Amino acid sequence: MQPSYNKRLDKLRERIKKAEIDTLLVSDARNIFYLSGSNGGYTGAKVMLIVDANTSTLIIDKRYLAETMESAVVDTITAWTEPSYGDIVALLKGSGVKKVGFESTHVTVKQYERLVKEFDAIQLVGVAGLIEPVREVKDRHEITKITDAAAIGDTTFDYITGILRPGMTEIEISIEIDFFMRKHGAERPSFDTIVASGIHSAVPHATPSSKKIEVGDFVTLDFGAVVDGYHSDMTRTVVIGRASGKQKDIYAKVLEAQIAALDAVVPGKVCRDLDAVARDIIAEAGYGENFVHSLGHGVGLDVHEAPTLAKGNEAMLAEAMVVTVEPGIYINGFGGVRIEDLVVVTRSGREVLTLSTKDLLEL
Known part of the structure; x- marks a missing residue:
């Protein structure tokens, strides 16, 4: 029996809506695996899952792209083009997103500073406990x-x-x-x-x-x-x-x-x-x-x-x-x-x- 990633994403989307954010950036490796089946984060690869009301997009280190394409169950899989969060901004640009949540308990101070720098035109909101309660x-x-x-x-x-x-x-x-x-x-x-x-x-x-x-x-x-x-x-x-x-x-x-x-x-x-x-x-x-x-x-x-x-x-x-x-x-x-x-x-x-x-x- 395979897990139903769509059901898991639907439960998360209900919680995203209640949190009053448009999009969630998922950075914790276990949460990404739970929602998509991608274990890229366990390898130490830089990976991010973007979830909004309708779609899920996985961005991963290009060295792990082929493996991820075989295992992950998401709408879109792409590779980072540069070592920054500019790729995420590019994906969200023109989508009307105004408020983006990030996993505050899984982001370092350095990562937060980089996010703030890249997301100068989009409001960032630290959120905690959106995914873990679903996993219980x-x-x-x-x-x-x-x-x-x-x-x-x-x-x-x-x-x-x-x-x-x-x-x-x-x-x-x-x-x-x-x-x-x-x-x-x-x-x-x-x-x-x-x-x-x-x-x-x-x-x-x-x-x-x-x-x-x-x-x-x-x-x-x-x-x-x-x-x-x-x-x-x-x-x-x-x-x-x-x-x-x-x-x-x-x-x-x-x-x-x-x-x-x-x-x-x-x-x-x-x-x-x-x-x-x-x-x-x-x-x-x-x-x-x-x-x-x-x-x-x-x-x-x-x-x-x-x-x-x-x-x-x-x-x-x-x-x-x-x-x-x-x-x-x-x-x-x-x-x-x-x-x-x-x-x-x-x-x-x-x-x-x-x-x-x-x-x-x-x-």
């Missing part, structure tokens, strides 16, 4: 790609737990994860793979180090794959050797909180309330100060996107959103546990895409 609700094509990416994650977890042994370094394990994912269909990892062992596992976003895995260590594995631009994200925590009583207790409490939060996922659920489901369980166990991040986040073309399942977020979940559910407990000088699943919000509840076991593995 996924279509069937997107959910299929995210599901495929999640499946690579599950296969990778099976592989890595089969080779984990004392003496391996965190860096070595992260390399094994990344290589296995690439070998089995991933374009690239979703993010810098996290492998954190022993007391290092008390750092939620630890960077893999030369530390060697030891018997008795918690080992947290947080990784994801990218398939056709779409990300997955999963976390599992295992123990090397026999788990201690304290390790079992902490793991059981995180798992209880995670399952309770999963069971509470439903369309219309307020994000802060979902966060509270897991947070209250962990707090009641005496570890409230040790749950130091939000419950989860949206996943799609970005591995971290809206909605955020956080204490202060009053947004509501909607059918076809894809989010993570990942509570954790982190104790300095001891270690930490995080369990993360990728979830699709369905009409009546949720579908969990991460299928790897959540039993405490003692390897």
